[in-house]
């Protein structure tokens with residue numbers, strides 16, 4: 393794992409957007425794993441800008457999102473399908489038929505989850521998975537005690553996640569209590585993980601995820617099991633990391649980071 397700390401949320405988001413753009417340029421038919429949430433909004437804003445100003449080409453890209461609420465229609469403003477269209481897909485040259493999210497309206501959720509797993513495999517697996525971390529320690533919606541080998545399935549959300557996300561709903565009580573999420577095991581099969589964490593409210597959970605013991609109580613600790621992970625954090629999110637001096641040294645000296653310095 394490599395950890396890079398940038399001074400602001402804007403700088404951290406800029407770096408992540410450039411890393412994604414460079415992966416797309418290297419492999420135009422990339423399979424991207426995408427995340428939602430407030431953290432990713434600036435990343436998508438920057439990718440849209442790069443599409444418009446630098447011809448970043450999404451025409452061959454395929455995408456799979458981590459998760460979707462159960463019971464929201466795709467055109468509901470709080471669904472993750474709406475979020476993705478609104479923040480990214482409507483503004484770039486991606487073929488929407490190549491953009492996949494779990495169907496939270498499926499009659500049989502078990503069948504839908506199995507189908508989602510099969511689609512990921514059919515397209516060759518995820519090349520680069522973007523991840524945020526929720527305050528409950530989740531990646532996707534893998535709430536505490538999610539098995540480290542779990543697959544795509546429906547999950548009940550924790551009270552912390554409900555209080556964290558319900559502010560996004562016009563009527564907070566309308567927030568679904570359940571979601572479909574890729575499993576921790578599904579996420580760990582991606583060839584590369586790129587994690588973005590910003591803001592002081594995430595400092596505690598970031599320190600646990602990166603430097604704490606691996607535990608299903610904090611599903612984000614599972615990223616320590618993956619062999620190709622970059623974590624990008626803002627200064628405010630990084631205050632409780634103990635290894636900062638070493639992380640900074642790597643970024644300042646290792647040749648692979650030269651293009652981003």
Ligand code: GLP
Pocket residue numbers: 427428429430431432458459523524525526527531532533553557
């Ligand atoms: C959300 C999503 C995750 C996201 C995380 C952080 O609830 N299910 O995919 O990465 O929790 O959200 P935010 O960026 O809004 O803090």
